[in-house]
Amino acid sequence: MTNNKQQTTINIPAPLLSSEENSFAYYTFTSRLPIIIEQVIAANNFSPAILEKLNKLKAGLLVELVHPIDDQGPDIIDWKDYLQPFLGKPLIELPFYFAEVYLYRRLLAITEYFASPTAEAIDPFESQKRHSLAKAITSIRQVSIKLDNFPTLSAERNEQWQLALRHLLYLNLWGNRMDLSFAPKEVGKLEQQVLDPKLKQSQIILDDTGLIVDKISSFHHNRIDFIV
Known part of the structure; x- marks a missing residue:
C-alpha cells in the first residue's frame, strides 16, 4: 500500500555557535x-x-x-x-x-x-540574586498586582481585558532580559522599561501581539501560564 500523503520538510537552521563574531x-x-x-x-x-x-x-x-x-x-x-x-x-x-x-x-x-x-551547599550566585531581587522588589509587587487583577477582568473579554493581556505578553517578552550578567543598578533601569512596554515598542522587529490576543480570546476553559 502506497502512502500518498505529502511529507513536509522543515529546514532547521544550523545552531548558533559561540565562535561567530559580532553575534x-x-x-x-x-x-x-x-x-x-x-x-x-x-x-x-x-x-x-x-x-x-x-x-x-x-x-x-x-x-x-x-x-x-x-x-x-x-x-x-x-x-x-x-x-x-x-x-x-x-x-x-x-x-x-x-x-x-x-x-x-x-x-x-x-x-x-x-x-x-x-x-x-554554597550557591555561588546567591549574592547576585539577592541584590537583584532587592533592587527589583517594587516592580515585582507592581507586576503581582497586575496578575492578581487579571482574573477579575477575564469574565468580560472587553477592551480593558485585551489591554491587560497585551501588557502581560510584553512583560513576558521583556522580562527575559533580567539576567545575572546585569549589575543590580542596571536591573533598576531595565525594570522600568519592562513595566512600561511603550518605552521598548520600537525595538520589537516583528510584533504579533494582536494575533496572539485574538487567538487567546477565542479560548474557553483553557489554562495559560505567564512567566514574567
Whole structure:
C-alpha cells in the first residue's frame, strides 16, 4: 500500500555557535560570562585553589576545551551522555545554548557546590540574586498586582481585558532580559522599561501581539501560564 500523503520538510537552521563574531553568542563568551565569573569571585570567600580555577576558566573561555564534569552532582550520569559528542572540542565551537549551560555547570563543579551536604551547599550566585531581587522588589509587587487583577477582568473579554493581556505578553517578552550578567543598578533601569512596554515598542522587529490576543480570546476553559 502506497502512502500518498505529502511529507513536509522543515529546514532547521544550523545552531548558533559561540565562535561567530559580532553575534550575541560571541559577545556572551567575550564579555558577559567573564563578568559573571568575576562577580562570583567577588561575592564569595572561596579557597585559593577554587579561585585559581575560576580565574583560569575566565581567562581561557575562548580556548577552553570540553572535558567531563567530575563531581558528586546527581546529574553527573546525564552530563556524561550530553558531553560525549563534544569531548576534546573547543567550548566556543559548541552550539551556543549548550555551551552556556555547560559553563554554568562547570562553575558549580569548580566551586564544589555538590561536594557538601545539600544543607551546606554554597550557591555561588546567591549574592547576585539577592541584590537583584532587592533592587527589583517594587516592580515585582507592581507586576503581582497586575496578575492578581487579571482574573477579575477575564469574565468580560472587553477592551480593558485585551489591554491587560497585551501588557502581560510584553512583560513576558521583556522580562527575559533580567539576567545575572546585569549589575543590580542596571536591573533598576531595565525594570522600568519592562513595566512600561511603550518605552521598548520600537525595538520589537516583528510584533504579533494582536494575533496572539485574538487567538487567546477565542479560548474557553483553557489554562495559560505567564512567566514574567
